[in-house]
């Protein structure tokens with residue numbers, strides 16, 4: 001269904017593509033109130049793609065008012081689950097019909113390899129919208145076991161107006177993780193894409209409207225974190241914020257909520273994710289393949305990226321050799337060429353941040369086992385660094401780039417201690433031939449997702465989110481995400497027989 005095109009075909013789409021640039025509010029595109037714009041560029045070439053509306057607090061006020069009107073008059077939330085499902089399924093169908101255009105737009109705006117956009121970002125986005133659409137007419141509300149004098153209903157109701165504040169690393173997919181359950185639940189949304197990557201979000205809002213999701217329900221306000229993100233966080237009529245991004249910005253949303261209306265906040269933040277490889281791992285080729293995929297998928301610009309390889313010392317050299325062999329398939333270059341698995345980093349600023357970790361390799365006298373080249377514009381070759389200790393910045397800080405650090409251990413207790421030696425707790429993977437050790441590691445590592453003998457983030461049915469500074473307030477994906485966007489209401493109906501003298505409780 002998602003057949004890949006050739007590089008020439010993708011480039012032809014890129015040369016003809018029409019790029020949205022205005023905010024999308026109440027069913028139509030509109031410039032920023034103050035008429036300001038910011039430039040979005042293709043990070044792989046530096047070419048200017050579009051001048052996008054630089055909105056501010058007044059635009060946020062306008063969009064929130066429209067979203068609140070839509071929520072209050074019930075044009076979406078009061079539709080039956082079956083009707084909302086039908087509109088969301090049509091939205092998914094339109095995304096699918098426009099998948100090549102969306103994949104190219106995503107790649108141009110973010111530097112992501114088209115091969116990933118076409119095989120992961122776009123199909124997973126569509127699947128996420130479909131999955132939440134399909135869920136809503138299969139969920140039953142509850143009654144509580146209160147006895148025969150009352151009937152109690154425990155019902156879910158949509159939380160209200162939701163601000164979705166998004167990162168630049170998976171622009172469409174993170175949009176789907178938030179708006180899939182939010183719209184399915186009957187909420188209205190104000191989406192703030194990252195400034196680096198606004199384009200596909202704007203196009204998605206247009207397609208949602210075409211699919212019959214009523215005006216005012218899905219709004220997009222483009223601009224900076226300060227000018228748009230903060231006013232959303234502080235707004236008295238925004239009932240909830242769903243955020244994916246860095247931990248420092250996540251903290252800000254908790255402060256905004258405390259300083260405004262105590263809005264609900266769900267945060268999906270950073271990670272410093274370990275892959276723990278024991279000497280009894282059954283297939284070191286499979287381990288190498290999975291570790292390479294975990295570390296370098298999306299250039300390591302991924303909150304779940306494997307960034308710390310924690311390997312038993314007896315097999316370190318052999319595993320690194322096999323990792324080197326798999327890395328040969330990971331070619332760096334033009335993101336629109338499906339042969340390339342490593343594209344450009346998202347921006348010059350981000351490139352400088354990632355490159356600073358390579359500078360640490362020199363100052364800390366660490367050894368580069370593979371890669372390390374930064375010579376091509378803002379491209380960084382996948383890199384594996386050996387001999388990293390817990391004291392190193394490479395071990396402690398989220399790099400969000402294609403750099404994998406390697407640390408060795410002698411026994412299981414040391415492996416667990418190293419894996420947990422972080423303030424984060426998003427994902428981890430463990431590789432062992434022993435079921436007992438796999439289960440022990442899975443239970444002892446403090447992370448929201450642990451994969452055994454593979455790397456991954458689960459699928460639409462499984463919750464995604466982190467322990468400690470990786471997350472707060474709820475999970476993305478699965479039926480648990482649906483609950484994030486719902487209030488629980490208790491309705492207590494007295495059915496006691498008043499003809500007899502009975503105490504009414």
Ligand SMILES: NC(=O)C1=CN([C@@H]2O[C@H](COP(=O)(O)OP(=O)(O)OC[C@H]3O[C@@H](n4cnc5c(N)ncnc54)[C@H](O)[C@@H]3O)[C@@H](O)[C@H]2O)C=CC1
Nearest residue numbers: 166167193194224225229230245246249269270303398400
């Ligand atoms: N967990 C994840 O998926 C992500 C983690 N990151 C991490 O964060 C680092 C920095 O990347 P950034 O783009 O700066 O992430 P960020 O956390 O600052 O940005 C995420 C979103 O928050 C908004 N935002 C920024 N400052 C804000 C503020 N003061 N108030 C309200 N909203 C605000 C941004 O405009 C964007 O839409 C990366 O190097 C990476 O380590 C970045 C993106 C995604």
Ligand code: BAL
Nearest residue numbers: 169170244302303304
């Ligand atoms: N990998 C999906 C979640 C994230 O990177 O933010």
